[in-house]
Each structure stands twice: as structure tokens, then as C-alpha cells.
Amino acid sequence: MGRLFKRYLDGPQIWCCSQCWTHLSTNDQIISKQFTGRGGRAFLYDKVINVTTGQHEKRMLITGLHTVADIFCLDCQALLGWKYEEAFEESQKYKEGKYILEKTCITKDPDGE
Secondary structure, eight states: OOOOOOOOOOOOOEEEETTTTTTTEGGGGGGEEEEEEEEEEEEEEOOOOSSSEEEEEEEEETEEEEEEEEEEEEOOOOOEEEEEESSSGGGGGGGGTTTEEEGGGEEEEETTT
8 A cells, every 4th residue: 555645734623534633624615514414413515635435326315316425534444424426406416526524523623723
């Protein structure tokens, strides 16, 4: 296996993997805090870093059928949430290319400004 290449974020309110503290995103990338994941509350993000993406699969979610791919921490491989690849209903198209991070899987960086 090669060398792990992780990116780091600067600024206030950085969200990290709760298992290994790998940087994932910032507060300004949150689109909505009104989502539900597998284990409860979840946030919809525009952009995240330091994740790997699993296989695409169709899932029936609360808001209808979507093609999604689970996302995992680049460092510790913890399941963090999923990426919306395709939405089949017109009203849900805004989610395409966006990410769900489950609140139970992330934490704020205590060293953030």
C-alpha cells in the first residue's frame, strides 16, 4: 500500500471523523442540518475531503429513490454517510453530488479557531 495523502483544513469549525480526527469539512459547507441518516441526525454538505466512495446502489430513502454511494474515512475506513449520485424525482435533484455526514460519525475539531 502506498503513502496516505490527507488534506487539512484551516479556519473555524472544522468537522472531523469521530474515530481518527481526519478533517472532513467546514461549517460553511453545510447546506442543511435537517436530514436523517441511518443512526439519527445527519447534515447535508456541499463538499467533503478525505473520503473514499463505495459502490453505487439504488436506495429508497425518506424522500424517494436515489442512487447513492457510501462514503468512508480515508484514514480509518469508518462509515461516515453517503454521497448522492442521482435523484429520480425533480424536487430532489439539488442533492446530486452532495454528501450526507451522520452526526454520530463526526465531531468538531477542538483545535479549530
